[in-house]
Amino acid sequence: xxxxxxxxxxxxxxxxxxxxxxxxxxxxxxxxxxxxxxxxxxxxxxxxxxxxxxxxxxxxxxxxxxxxxxxxxxxxxxxxxxxxxxxxxxxxxxxxxxxxxxxxxxxxxxxxxxxxxxxxxxxxxxxxxxxxxxxxxxxxxxxxxxxxxxxxxxxxxxxxxxxxxxxxxxxxxxxxxxxxxxxxxxxxxxxxxxxxxxxxxxxxxxxxxxxxxxxxxxxx
Amino acid sequence: xxxxxxxxxxxxxxxxxxxxxxxxxxxxxxxxxxxxxxxxxxxxxxxxxxxxxxxxxxxxxxxxxxxxxxxxxxxxxxxxxxxxxxxxxxxxxxxxxxxxxxxxxxxxxxxxxxxxxxxxxxxxxxxxxxxxxxxxxxxxxxxxxxxxxxxxxxxxxxxxxxxxxxxxxxxxxxxxxxxxxxxxxxxxxxxxxxxxxxxxxxxxxxxxxxxxxxxxxxxxxxxxxxxxxxxxxxxxxxxxxxxxxxxxxxxxxxxxxxxxxxxxxxxxxxxxxxxxxxxxxxxxxxxxxxxxxxxxxxxxxxxxxxxxxxxxxxxxxxxxxxxxxxxxxxxxxxxxxxxxxxxxxxxxxxxxxxxxxxxxxxxxxxxxxxxxxxxxxxxxxxxxxxxxxx
Numbered sequence: 001x002x003x004x005x006x007x008x009x010x011x012x013x014x015x016x017x018x019x020x021x022x023x024x025x026x027x028x029x030x031x032x033x034x035x036x037x038x039x040x041x042x043x044x045x046x047x048x049x050x051x052x053x054x055x056x057x058x059x060x061x062x063x064x065x066x067x068x069x070x071x072x073x074x075x076x077x078x079x080x081x082x083x084x085x086x087x088x089x090x091x092x093x094x095x096x097x098x099x100x101x102x103x104x105x106x107x108x109x110x111x112x113x114x115x116x117x118x119x120x121x122x123x124x125x126x127x128x129x130x131x132x133x134x135x136x137x138x139x140x141x142x143x144x145x146x147x148x149x150x151x152x153x154x155x156x157x158x159x160x161x162x163x164x165x166x167x168x169x170x171x172x173x174x175x176x177x178x179x180x181x182x183x184x185x186x187x188x189x190x191x192x193x194x195x196x197x198x199x200x201x202x203x204x205x206x207x208x209x210x211x212x213x214x215x216x217x218x219x220x
Numbered sequence: 221x222x223x224x225x226x227x228x229x230x231x232x233x234x235x236x237x238x239x240x241x242x243x244x245x246x247x248x249x250x251x252x253x254x255x256x257x258x259x260x261x262x263x264x265x266x267x268x269x270x271x272x273x274x275x276x277x278x279x280x281x282x283x284x285x286x287x288x289x290x291x292x293x294x295x296x297x298x299x300x301x302x303x304x305x306x307x308x309x310x311x312x313x314x315x316x317x318x319x320x321x322x323x324x325x326x327x328x329x330x331x332x333x334x335x336x337x338x339x340x341x342x343x344x345x346x347x348x349x350x351x352x353x354x355x356x357x358x359x360x361x362x363x364x365x366x367x368x369x370x371x372x373x374x375x376x377x378x379x380x381x382x383x384x385x386x387x388x389x390x391x392x393x394x395x396x397x398x399x400x401x402x403x404x405x406x407x408x409x410x411x412x413x414x415x416x417x418x419x420x421x422x423x424x425x426x427x428x429x430x431x432x433x434x435x436x437x438x439x440x441x442x443x444x445x446x447x448x449x450x451x452x453x454x455x456x457x458x459x460x461x462x463x464x465x466x467x468x469x470x471x472x473x474x475x476x477x478x479x480x481x482x483x484x485x486x487x488x489x490x491x492x493x494x495x496x497x498x499x500x501x502x503x504x505x506x507x508x509x510x511x512x513x514x515x516x517x518x519x520x521x522x523x524x525x526x527x528x529x530x531x532x533x534x535x536x537x538x539x540x541x542x543x544x545x546x547x548x549x550x551x552x553x554x555x556x557x558x559x560x561x562x563x564x565x566x567x568x569x570x571x572x573x574x575x576x577x578x579x580x581x582x583x584x585x586x587x588x589x590x591x592x593x594x595x596x597x598x599x600x601x602x603x604x605x606x607x608x609x610x
Binding site: 074 | 285453456544553
């Protein structure tokens with residue numbers, strides 16, 4: 001098992017070296033968790049080039065998914081007017097903090113598109129991220145490389161308002177045509193929560209006879 | 221032979237011109253056929269707008285969203301334990317399997333590992349939801365070509381598995397049984413022998429279905445060579461599960477990337493088929509159910525003792541980070557990409573559901589097929605609408 005894991009790690013190291021070598025400045029940042037996963041962040045201009053190199057150069061033939069992340073925290077907080085917040089001493093004011101805090105492989109902008117492709121022969125996967133500047137929410141399409149990106153880009157377009165240049169038919173996939181707004185953006189309000197506070201948190205109240213609150217593992 | 225006179229030639233040209241005129245007048249425009257949203261082959265409410273030229277499809281466009289419930293948005297306002305209630309409803313025929321990758325991803329971020337007994341019971345229930353799910357497909361596949369009996373058999377025999385799932389979890393369809401750090405409860409008394417009996421019944425069911433459909437002239441004629449997916453096209457569209465294995469791709473996450481489940485300790489086989497047609501997809505799934513029943517038997521024999529829950533805090537906060545975990549669910553690869561900011565609720569959950577990718581090939585696949593084949597192709601791709609719309 002250890003030998004196999006080490007081999008996979010070497011494979012990921014090698015993969016990252018090849019990507020760095022080929023993409024050059026196109027590769028902005030990378031994050032490697034040995035024996036687990038690999039993330040890379042590429043420049044917007046190198047987005048399609050990355051896909052092409054992964055598919056034809058490295059054998060990542062399998063298209064897994066494509067989506068986006070909105071890194072601006074919701075201006076409405078967590079919408080959880082809850083007992084837990086009081087118990088944990090949560091400060092409601094600090095909740096509505098609009099500073100961007102990026103995740104793995106960093107980032108600079110509010111919106112980030114990320115996609116995952118797999119090399120099924122060697123059992124490797126890589127998550128590719130790209131920053132989308134606020135003043136120009138657009139990105140080149142991957143449909144020319146991976147046919148499956150079509151619907152994922154349509155979903156991403158309607159949910160985040162990021163358009164994909166060169167996409168064959170960017171129209172609504174889930175929402176009715178004429179829908180206004182981009183529901184998965186953090187500043188799009190969840191109307192159900194605006195109308196009625198969420199009662200679903202009450203079940204973490206202390207159970208009778210339960211003294212050790214932090215370490216009880218029988219029920220959750 | 222006499223030379224053709226001018227008059228003959230003229231009348232010939234006139235006749236040709238008249239013919240051409242008639243043809244122009246009779247030329248038909250393509251017809252648009254709406255299939256669904258309420259068609260039995262759509263397992264929910266998928267609508268397909270097919271443009272036809274005679275009996276042939278020239279363009280097919282699936283229209284989704286009739287059942288879009290916005291789970292990705294809703295997960296952002298639910299605590300981690302509450303999310304499992306939602307994601308149960310993604311693929312509602314194999315519900316337990318939906319919970320597993322999410323819980324595994326959360327456990328990965330929390331660096332918690334479920335005790336061995338919990339991992340084994342998880343794998344048992346995971347495989348049992350596969351059996352319950354694909355049994356429905358096997359019956360349904362007969363229904364697509366007009367054979368009603370397999371569907372009745374499927375609904376009858378699926379009950380054996382659902383009863384066992386209900387006995388453990390309390391829910392036939394929505395178990396909501398998986399917890400971060402383990403499982404809600406241990407197995408009830410007498411469950412192991414009952415389950416073994418149920419597995420035997422499911423093997424009999426597979427034999428029955430095989431006897432009814434495989435070799436049946438109508439079934440073979442309607443599925444052999446229909447809806448062929450070449451491996452490279454399938455990979456580009458992100459097909460997974462039996463759909464891609466029926467195209468000859470030997471890839472199964474259970475064997476190749478087992479995270480948190482114990483498939484690698486069992487003796488089993490990944491079935492593939494080279495044809496890539498509707499029949500191959502049916503055949504691979506049939507073998508998979510058999511393989512799963514064998515797996516469950518082995519798991520029941522080797523079930524380790526011990527607790528079913530690790531020590532986890534009462535209020536679950538997941539440390540900041542990102543993790544992606546995918547498992548081989550009944551419909552194909554299902555994964556959750558979780559972005560956590562160290563809070564009670566996930567910051568972002570990307571749900572990679574199998575059917576969304578599986579069905580995205582339909583505009584390509586349905587081009588040029590005949591109308592009755594649309595139904596068998598959709599049936600053989602096997603999707604659950606909740607798994608497309610999320």
